[in-house]
Amino acid sequence: MKFKLSLLLFGLMPLLASAQKNQLSYPKGYFQFPINPNHRNYLAGGMGDLRTNHFHAGIDIKTQGREGLPVYAAAEGYISKVAVSSGGYGNVIFITHPNGFITVYGHLREFAEPLAAFVKKTRFEKETFDIDLSPESGQFKVSKGQLIAFSGNTGGSAGPHLHFEIRDSKNNVLNPLNFGFTEIEDNIPPVFNQLIVKPMSISSSINGEFARKSYYPIRNSDGVYRLSEHIKASGEIGLELLAVDKMNGTYNSNGLSCAELFIDGKEVFYFHLEQFPHEVQRDFNIFEDYGLEKIQGKRFQKLFIDDGNTIPIYHPSDSKGKLKIEEGKTYEAVIKIFDQFENGSTLKFTITGQKEEKSKITTPNSLPTQINISVDDNTLIIKSKNLKTVNSSAKIMLPKGVVAELPIEYVKNNEAVFLWDLRKGLPESISIDGSERQFIFRKAILPDEKTEFNSPNLNVTFGKNMVFDTLYLETNYAGNTFTIGQSTTPLRGTISASFKTENQPALPDKTSVYRISGYSRSFLGGKWSGNRIEFNTNTLGVFSILSDTIPPVARIVSRSKDYFAFRISDNLSGLKKFKASIGGEYILTDYDYKRALLWSVKKDSTQKFEGELLLELEDNQGNTSIFKTDMNAPPLVIHAKHQAKKEKKKGTKALKGSPKKKVRHKRK
Incomplete structure (x- = not known):
């Protein structure tokens, strides 16, 4: 955890000693790089990158935009798990090593022998596509550098690459780049994009308002980022950061490995994504600002430990990163961010404790009073336009006939803002100048x-x-x-x-x-x-x-005695099961939901597909369909470009009528 060396600059020797005491051991040279070893490689994703509903575990290694690159065992051990799935890791291998570590290889196109034959045989016996197997410890032993698979794009992958993880015996995900791989190089520091200051209590304000305020850091000639304006705040506030890391030789934007927040030279917040339990993936949603991601599509990470956050990646702090700003005081803030190679960037800014005089005067208006409401943590925010008097108030109706009268907190753009602490009671309705709004708090x-x-x-x-x-x-x-x-x-x-x-x-x-x-x-x-x-x-x-009463549809795109493939579609509930057979004999098929493509897998190289093929489909709502085709008919291939033109033309027609609904299917 070399990042903590920066703490010396702030005289925090006790914290450094504590960090060194808890430092993890990463055996250098024990693992070899799993793909294209001893050559320069590039990453498509890093450890701890912010993904939908989870931290990215491990690293994503680029494969030159193609599939089929050899994948090697990172160290000796045995294959403890192998799985095939249309989602998640796709085709994946887990190897358990003598030192207790586990390596994971995901999104594989195919397995190497003899594992490939074992998986195929088991899938044929069970007549299934999805499978999850745990071989005995002596069944598939591997040596360091042994070919185990070929890279691919299976499962939830967004493009060809190898997903690679290293876990310890307790299923903690570790950063593979801490194990001394020389195949990855990077000397580009992370980039600050945006800083949000957020009120953390009903008595807090940012520039005189109970609202988030955004600031955009500017990188100066000395390499240090600064804000173009001071932050004026009062009460308890929190900071949220939008920042990315760039790497040499790639355009990808990756996540941060470490962030530190100092106020007047004292560390008040620190996280390091060096390792985390695999089981806390859903807790990612409290690490980031989940609401902002849903609204803006941007992933801001909190520089404070929110209530309910138990992820073990933080350094202890009494304030948990929540800043208490007192009027009349000035605070010098420094944020340091680092990537996995300890390249760092620094942002410096000033926070002034100033509770600005709030305007509470509105211009009376005869138009109907408008009431808009929102909730931020424990605070109900009521915004109202077209008030009838300069001193209008809001009346909150609570259970059992209790009424609370709220004064105007402040006015912005002739819109009055009222605040209510929901911990004092859940309101049933609100009345402002004769206009009423019902609440649906239960x-x-x-x-x-x-x-x-x-x-x-x-x-x-x-x-x-x-x-x-x-x-x-x-x-x-x-x-x-x-x-x-x-x-x-x-x-x-x-x-x-x-x-x-x-x-x-x-x-x-x-x-x-x-x-x-x-x-x-x-x-x-x-x-x-x-x-x-x-x-x-x-x-x-x-x-x-x-x-949903409409069954799935299969459209043949390739047919020969050696291979067949179909495009599968369903109007609503999504594909659940599929089965192919010829003359009652089961035919193994693979399925990629991203391409909606289903294709045949031969039992062995001598197998020929002859006779009538039956493809049975069932969606999640139980609607079934059967597609039949004569495999003895002349070979058929619909080229991808031709198919794309047909689908594009079909899509154009749909635009002329009612809009086509997007359907997202729940992955099993």
Whole structure:
């Protein structure tokens, strides 16, 4: 953990000693690079990169944009796990080594012999595509540098590469670049893109407002980044950072390995993604600003430890990175960020403790009063336009007839802002100058206990620690569409729910719950009991009850006695199962959901596909279809370019009618 050497500059010898005491051991030279060893290699992704719902474990090694490069065992050991899947790692190998470490090789195109024959034989016997096997320790021993597979693009890969991990015996993911590989070089420091200052309590303000404020760092001639303006704040605030790392010879933007925050020379926050337990992947959603990612598509990482964050990557700090700014004081802030090669960048700025005089005067307006609401942590933010008097107030109606009157906190662009601490009670409605707005808050969900919400139409059960922090649950429904919370709030795990429809659906076995996001419909399933359906979800947001009675469709793109391939599509629930056979004999097939392509796998080189081929398909809603073709017919190949033109032409026609819905299928 050489990053901690920077602490010496700030006189933090005790912290350095503590860090050195906990330093991990990385045996240099024990592992060889798994692909193209002893030659320069490049990364498409680094350890701890910020990905959807998880930290990136390990490194992604570029394969020159192609598949089929030899993959070698990084050290001696035995193959302890091998799996084939259309999602996740795709084709993957786990090797357990004598020193207790485990190496992982993912997104492989194919396995080398004799493992390939073993996997194929087992898949034929079980008549399955997806498979997860754990061979005996003496069954597939490997030596260092032995060919074990060929690189590919299987599973959840976005392009050809090798995913490579090193884990310890406790399943902690370790940074492979700490093991002394010389194949990767980098001397380019990370880049600061944006800094957000956020109020952390109802009494906090940034430039006189209860709102996030963005700043854009500028790199000076001395290499140090600075802000073009001072930050004016009061109360407790937090910082969020948008920064990326660049590497030599590649255009990829990778994540940071380490970040430090100093206030007046004292470290108040520090994280280092040197290692983390594989099981805490979902906790990534509390490491970053999950809500901003959903709204803006940008991944800001918090420079403070939020409530509910238990990821073991932080250095102890009393403040946990939350800054308490006092009026009349000035604070010198320094942020240091590092990549995996300890290339670093520095941002310096000043925070002034200043509670600006807030304007509370509005210009009276005869137009109907508008009320908009939002929630930030424990604070309800009410914004109102077209107030009738200069001293209008807001009346909050609470349970049991309790009324709370709120004064204007401040005015911006003739819009009055009122604030309410939700810990004081969940409001039922608000009234401002005769205009009223109903709330749909139902219950406060606490993280450290199991909580149930029950209503005539909707029941929701949150298990213990399924939320990171207190959730002020909002629910609503209209017809067969309903909401559970906001999609901008993350869950740590899965919750259960049930929804009651007005009438039992005509085809309950063809009707399920789908998560709605724009035009996207994601199948969740569910179990019917009368006119109530029970289901599970690991995200909050909008859901709908939809029926799917249309079976999957297969379109042949290649046919010969040696090979066949189909394009598979489904209108809503997504493909669940598939099976190919000729004359009752099972034919093994592979499937890539990214390309919607299904193709044949020969049992051996002598096998010929002759006779009538039956391809059976079933979607998640149980709709089935059978496609038949004569394999004795003349060979058929539809070239990719021709197929693309057909699909593009078809898509153009769809645009002339109603918009085509995007369908996102839940991967198993």
